[in-house]
Amino acid sequence: MTAPATLIDVRGLTKRYGGHTVVDHVDMQVPRGVIYGFLGPNGSGKTTTIRMLCGLLTPDEGEGSCLGYDLRTQAREIKRQVGYMTQKFGLYEDLSVEENLDFIARIYQVPKRRERVDATLGQMGLGERRRQLAGALSGGWKQRLALAACLLHEPQLLLLDEPTAGVDPNARRQFWDRLHELAAEGLTVLVSTHYMDEAARCHALAYISEGRLLARGSGADLIAHAALASSAVSGPATGLAMLGHELRRDRALRSVAWFGATLHVSAGSRQALDDAFARAQPLMETQGLRAEPSEPGLEDVFIALMQDSGGGG
Numbered sequence: 001m002t003a004p005a006t007l008i009d010v011r012g013l014t015k016r017y018g019g020h021t022v023v024d025h026v027d028m029q030v031p032r033g034v035i036y037g038f039l040g041p042n043g044s045g046k047t048t049t050i051r052m053l054c055g056l057l058t059p060d061e062g063e064g065s066c067l068g069y070d071l072r073t074q075a076r077e078i079k080r081q082v083g084y085m086t087q088k089f090g091l092y093e094d095l096s097v098e099e100n101l102d103f104i105a106r107i108y109q110v111p112k113r114r115e116r117v118d119a120t121l122g123q124m125g126l127g128e129r130r131r132q133l134a135g136a137l138s139g140g141w142k143q144r145l146a147l148a149a150c151l152l153h154e155p156q157l158l159l160l161d162e163p164t165a166g167v168d169p170n171a172r173r174q175f176w177d178r179l180h181e182l183a184a185e186g187l188t189v190l191v192s193t194h195y196m197d198e199a200a201r202c203h204a205l206a207y208i209s210e211g212r213l214l215a216r217g218s219g220a221d222l223i224a225h226a227a228l229a230s231s232a233v234s235g236p237a238t239g240l241a242m243l244g245h246e247l248r249r250d251r252a253l254r255s256v257a258w259f260g261a262t263l264h265v266s267a268g269s270r271q272a273l274d275d276a277f278a279r280a281q282p283l284m285e286t287q288g289l290r291a292e293p294s295e296p297g298l299e300d301v302f303i304a305l306m307q308d309s310g311g312g313g
């Protein structure tokens, strides 16, 4: 069956556990060839949504399709055809890189198994490590092997659940370069992440909190839609810490967060921001702190969303 132009197309997806709604009427459309980032605080429902999308969990409410297959009646087809990488990907530590891939190719009954294993080793730059034990690989290489395992059966859609958690920045960058190459070849990727630099690398984003999708669109769309006014405050670190403590209690502000050595502060309008700084003026003056208007970024938007929904920050 030829996959449709919209690989994920679901409406009203809902899951409850013991009377608690953990995914609450989620609508999601993911077009082919796109890297779609899925963000949200811990426990917000990302894994549960992904597991419903790949046919491993049955939704309590809602409908739709994945790869053109019905989520409710064709879950078996979806499971066979997506590439799903869980947070705790299971590799056999005492098998070599090549043996791991060969074993998984057998389970999936991949046609022309030997050729596919060889091609995937080459595609993922794992050829030189093919005889190394998986258990002896660094975190970055293990994660690359896990991605290779998801690609063996040539899926058109990858569902990746925090694939780079705990991996160093260089390995994460290489992983994302690879994802972009795959997307350029036509693969579609839904990927959950907590990293802002990764969010910025996605073509489109969705932000979920307490089971509800609060924002969707490109990074630029989300920044424009949030309509935040932001400033960066600089000065001595102790003064900034005192200011941060004071501003976090100011309910007129949407987000207060450290970005390196500056404090980023956002509000719903420039006036609200100026008013908050006016209230904090005595402290800013005695501590020698300066506020300069800045462009709000994705991180400001996500912190504001998180603080609005009481999900942390």
Ligand SMILES: Nc1ncnc2c1ncn2[C@@H]1O[C@H](COP(=O)(O)OP(=O)(O)OP(=O)(O)O)[C@@H](O)[C@H]1O
Pocket: 017, 022, 040, 041, 042, 043, 044, 045, 046, 047, 048, 049
């Ligand atoms: N099988 C289950 N039984 C009961 N509650 C569950 C079950 N699976 C998940 N939950 C709850 O559902 C909520 C959403 O969990 P989920 O794992 O989908 O969040 P998440 O966004 O993926 O979190 P994280 O970023 O920490 O991985 C949490 O409160 C979790 O405790």
